[in-house]
Amino acid sequence: MKKHKYIQLAGSIIASINSGEYPVGAPLPGERELAEKYQYSRQTVRKAIDILCGDNVLKRIHGSGNFVLRKTHRPKSGMVAVVSSHIALPHFSDTLLSMQNTLTAGGFYPLCAVTNNRFDLERRVIEDLLCKNVDGLIVEGVLATIPNPNIQLYREIISQDIPLVFINSYYKEINEAVYVSMDNVQGGEACAKYLLSKGHTKFAGVFKADDMESVQRYSGLARYASEQGLPLSDNNALWYTSTNLRKTLNDSALSCVGNCSAVVCFNDEVAFELYEVLRRSGMKNLERLEFVAFDRTAFSQRIPNKITLLDYPQQAIGKLAAQKIMNMIQGKPESSQQLQWQIFDE
Numbered sequence: 001m002k003k004h005k006y007i008q009l010a011g012s013i014i015a016s017i018n019s020g021e022y023p024v025g026a027p028l029p030g031e032r033e034l035a036e037k038y039q040y041s042r043q044t045v046r047k048a049i050d051i052l053c054g055d056n057v058l059k060r061i062h063g064s065g066n067f068v069l070r071k072t073h074r075p076k077s078g079m080v081a082v083v084s085s086h087i088a089l090p091h092f093s094d095t096l097l098s099m100q101n102t103l104t105a106g107g108f109y110p111l112c113a114v115t116n117n118r119f120d121l122e123r124r125v126i127e128d129l130l131c132k133n134v135d136g137l138i139v140e141g142v143l144a145t146i147p148n149p150n151i152q153l154y155r156e157i158i159s160q161d162i163p164l165v166f167i168n169s170y171y172k173e174i175n176e177a178v179y180v181s182m183d184n185v186q187g188g189e190a191c192a193k194y195l196l197s198k199g200h201t202k203f204a205g206v207f208k209a210d211d212m213e214s215v216q217r218y219s220g221l222a223r224y225a226s227e228q229g230l231p232l233s234d235n236n237a238l239w240y241t242s243t244n245l246r247k248t249l250n251d252s253a254l255s256c257v258g259n260c261s262a263v264v265c266f267n268d269e270v271a272f273e274l275y276e277v278l279r280r281s282g283m284k285n286l287e288r289l290e291f292v293a294f295d296r297t298a299f300s301q302r303i304p305n306k307i308t309l310l311d312y313p314q315q316a317i318g319k320l321a322a323q324k325i326m327n328m329i330q331g332k333p334e335s336s337q338q339l340q341w342q343i344f345d346e
Contacts (some may be wrong), residue, residue: 012156047136080107081134083098091316098317102322117143169212188264189223192224208241217264238285290308291303
């Protein structure tokens with residue numbers, strides 16, 4: 001861990017030298033000032049300075065301090081880290097393959113890692129990848145609706161000029177970060193427009209409370225329905241978390257959906273789980289309930305009811321994220337981009 005800290009600090013000092021904050025020929029601030037600025041111990045500061053002196057970036061003059069000798073850049077490794085929250089998710093496998101193929105075609109070697117949607121694993125994975133001197137990172141955010149204790153780690157990555165692209169979920173606290181995602185508010189609005197066009201005036205929603213994409217989808221759905229004079233009742237909005245989907249459905253699905261003619265689900269896997277719970281609960285007129293769900297996987301084929309899907313463009317979004325990170329590694333400017341959802345009325 002200490003090794004990681006002083007390597008991180010050395011990178012931050014290099015970034016400040018390259019930006020001109022510490023000009024060539026000028027003295028570096030003292031250990032105490034650097035420790036306060038970067039929030040590291042003086043021991044960590046001393047080790048970082050030793051590294052930079054050994055690399056001839058700084059020169060230590062006894063009695064005078066440390067002076068900047070030259071600007072420098074991190075050596076390129078040819079590796080790009082790809083960090084996903086759940087590698088086994090059906091909608092993400094093709095996205096991951098698309099990123100790998102695009103990076104490989106561009107001359108980069110992808111290093112893949114999984115956080116299992118946990119903050120502690122996210123930190124461990126990111127720190128380990130940084131020690132491997134990756135040229136850039138593509139990261140799927142962890143529990144992005146909950147305050148993340150690793151935000152400072154990402155700020156350090158950006159301060160060291162290490163290219164970073166978020167995919168799907170991102171952290172709003174990092175305003176300067178580049179991300180690639182679906183326009184999930186637009187997707188929610190599209191669901192509401194579709195249901196109203198089909199004559200549904202009473203519909204429910206099942207959403208994931210600790211997932212940014214899900215919250216945004218609910219936001220678009222609820223806002224558009226309310227604007228049309230048909231606000232979504234709290235009694236018809238069912239919220240679950242990453243760890244309690246089945247319990248939530250077993251406890252509350254029938255009371256939430258039972259008086260509705262349609263239901264919007266976070267994805268088609270949730271739609272299938274919901275259908276099974278309603279079937280076992282003996283819901284009346286279940287065969288008339290219309291499902292609308294995001295993503296388009298094999299789960300949708302297991303639902304006998306009418307189901308309308310919003311297709312997640314797996315290959316397109318993976319390729320786009322990989323292209324952006326390669327451009328950033330080459331020093332080209334990049335910006336965030338959202339793709340539009342398309343409804344497939346099957």
